[in-house]
Amino acid sequence: MFGTILTLALRSIARHKLRSFLTILGIIIGVAAVVTMVTLGRATTLQVQKNIAALGTNILQVRPGQGFGRGGGGPRPPDFKPEDVTAIADQVAGVTAVAPQASATVTAVYEGANWSTTVNGTTDAIFQVQPWPLLDGRRWTPAEEQAGKAVCIIGGTVVKNLFPGIDPVGKRFRVGSISCDVIGTLTTRGQAGFGGDQDDTVVMPIKAVQRRFTGNRDIRLMLVGVDQRFSTDAVQSSITDLLRERRSITGGKEDDFNIFDTKQISDTFSSTTVLLTRIVTAVAAISLVVGGIGIMNIMLVSVTERTREIGIRLAIGAVAREVLMQFLVEAVALSCLGGLIGLVIAQLAVGALSALGGLPFLFVPGINILAFAISAIIGVVFGYFPARRAAALNPIDALRHE
Amino acid sequence: MAVVSGGAGRAVASNPAAPPADAAPLIRLRDVIKTYGSGATQFQALKGVDLDIDGGDFVAVMGPSGSGKSTTMNILGCLDVPSGGEFLFRGFPVQTLDRDQRALLRRKYLGFVFQGFNLLSRTSALENVELPLLYRGDEKKARRDLSMAALEKVGLDRWWDHTPAELSGGQQQRVAIARAIVTQPDVLLADEPTGNLDSERSVEIMELLTDLNRTSNITVLMVTHEPDMAAFARTVVHFKDGLVERIERNHRPGVVPEND
Structure with missing residues (x-):
């Protein structure tokens, strides 16, 4: 039975390519943004740590003057x-x-x-x-x-x-x-x-x-x-x-001089990049949720638009559960597809931005898996409500729907 | 040409191909009532319909709007349930079934043809015909073979990969008929199947239905407004005011009555 429903869902997606694409655009952007940001943040942190290690650990840098952002005015020390x-x-x-x-x-x-x-x-x-x-x-x-x-x-x-x-x-x-x-x-x-x-x-x-x-x-x-x-x-x-x-x-x-501990610089830079990564990731995560709401929105519109289709399916003998499953599987398949496309775009973006910023290309399996899992969960959560609505339709009314 | 078989009330339509008269008919309605709404706005669409339909018959259902014919068809199609009375299908009380059980009954025994064709858009004729088989759980090969056979029966096997938008109205209705018969149902329910077609296409569709009725022994129940179309049926049931008004038997179906 699941094979049937998967067939139906995939056919329906393939038949409405533009609608499907618009539905998952939010998910694509959300997943791509989250994965790109986390990966680049991780790469930056690693790079900074590596550079500072290259400067040498256990080194004190002694300079005249009062250090970054201080002093100013008066004669130069x-x-x-x-x-x-x-x-x-x-x-x-x-x-x-x-x-x-x-x-x-x-x-x-x-x-x-x-x-x-x-x-x-x-x-x-x-x-x-x-x-x-x-x-x-x-x-x-x-x-x-x-x-x-x-x-x-x-x-x-x-x-x-x-x-x-x-x-x-x-x-x-x-x-x-x-x-x-x-x-x-x-x-x-x-x-x-x-x-x-x-x-x-x-x-x-x-x-x-x-x-x-x-x-x-x-x-x-x-x-x-x-x-x-x-x-x-x-x-x-x-x-x-x-x-x-x-x-x-x-x-x-x-x-009138300052002493820098390279380890101290390393720690400061690491904690700053970690913090920045978290903030940017949080913003990207919001876009992922917005993408999920986009899916729900389009699926709800789709239920109304496809009322007659649902009526036909019910009349020729689909049980309510099958209609529910079809809409749910459609939503999940769409959001998973969006997640996959987002992951591919994220790797491309990470590659391009890494090259631009002189960072090594990094693939962080954890965040890729997590982002994909979240996109699948979004499909289930935001797809369920429209699917239940479709399944509850009365076949006679649905068939009469213009 | 038509023979009036008695007034309102219990009426039995029969034909030579049907089982002996004492056997239970395929469909039996007894004192079926359907009420919509409640209180002051209550409306009784069916006021106690009795009707027997034998297997293999070709029945046309006629009557003015609001006479209860559509409500009866919805009940016969197991899309709706009576508010009172009894609906026996193959001797089984349908009113006791729940929503999903009725869906399964439709899947197995019934086929639907609608006035507006109701094909899935952007979907090839073959995939439209396949749809009931998908729900039945047939394998891909079986689905394809049965669907092509059904399309061949309606004369559209060469058009299998065309979408409804690429087919004429008559062709779309043929695809819809192929979809309805692909599961080899006992009963084909057609709701004004020629309502959207010109007279030439209408006759073609009626000839197709007649042929299916004869060669595949499918019981056809058809709602129509047009006496020309009803003339193809062996039995014509007239509804009026929520009751069966009269039942005519047509001994020479397919011949248009000269005067009514």
Whole structure:
């Protein structure tokens, strides 16, 4: 008997393609929206966590100024000096290494190819602080670092744009006004969730950058590696005390520098994306319910419109239960179909938006199953009322219906 | 030509093909009453109808609007139940059946043809004819074979994949007849089957019904306003004021009476 009713329901859907499509449009949009939003939210969270992990865990970033969104007004706080780097490395317990950083935006040129990039001057300590292995070549020697020689290690984006299909190690190219020997290449780290492309960089001994590009001994950023056995909070407060002392900040005066714990950033970003995902999903879920009401609406109209048809079916011997089941199965089949189409659209949307936002393509089975199940349940719930109404019709009146 | 077989009240129509007279008729109405509404607006559509119809007969039901013929047909078609009295179908009291049981009775023993054809739109002739078989639960192959056979009987087997919109009125009514006979019912109930057709198509439909009545031994009950159409029946039942007024027997069905 169920096969019969399924046949009847599917025939009826196939006969009214436009009406069927309009009926399920709400479900399609609702399912597609929910699945897309949840998947993209999940992908964003994962990507942010991965990027932050790539920056390295147990790293404190020390910058002059009062951090995001604070300070402003007054003279700019002074940058750090190489002595600050040495002081932190020598005096604070739990610090494994301190890498200073000085950067400049430059144009790099190799055999007619131009590329605007950032030159980052640092010391060999950066390789202890950050887990950033070389893809090829070598690090600079202590002698080269000391002398501030123009040797550099370049990131994947620079390789791609200046040395397409060429092994850059051993080549000499122009960085700004100087020429520089490529001694190594970095492994690719990918897009950062914030702060742009981490592979678009030319890494050079800090002395070379200070002498040739910035023209001073200033350090804009220190990356402090923290020993696993020490708490980053404790190390952070030790550094704060040391820097306040060195920068002569006393009493209740606020720090004129800030220290960021990457783990803290990671947590903040994760909880923000999770919250945003929930809100957007809730909005999408409302559209799914609206889609369900759309199904009920069209099915109710359909019962009125098809009164005569129902009369014919009853007259030729359909029992009330069969008419009820036919309408119910029609509603469920429609909403399941809508759910399936919505899932397909969601995968396409996730694919397109992921590519656009530089996110990895993600398929989350849970939300797909859930969204499909909800669309089926919507079919049952919102299809039952119209179906019961159809089944309760009196065949004589139904046949007389114009 | 018509023979008046007596006044109002109990009347038995018979024909040579039917079982012996002492056997129970296929359909028996006894003192059937149908009342609509209640209180001041109460209306009695049937005031005690007695009618026997033998298996294999071809019966035309005539009468002015409001005479009770449609109500009687609805009761005979098991679409409606009498308010009082007895309706025996094959000796079984139909008034004791519930809604679904009557649906099953219609499915098994009855076929319907309507004035407005009442085919499912956007649905091929074959699928329309198949519909009762679907409810009966036939397999796909059996459905197709029986439906094609029914379409062949009405001369439309070559039109099986056409939808009602692609068929003429006469052809649509033939499809409806094929749908009604595909389950090989005992009784075919036709409610003004020629009401929407011109006279030429009407005669064709009546000849088809006559042929089905004779060759397939289907009992035909037909409501009609037109004496020309009633002339195809062997028995003509006249209704008036909620009662059977008279029953005529026509010994030469298919011949139009010269004067009435």
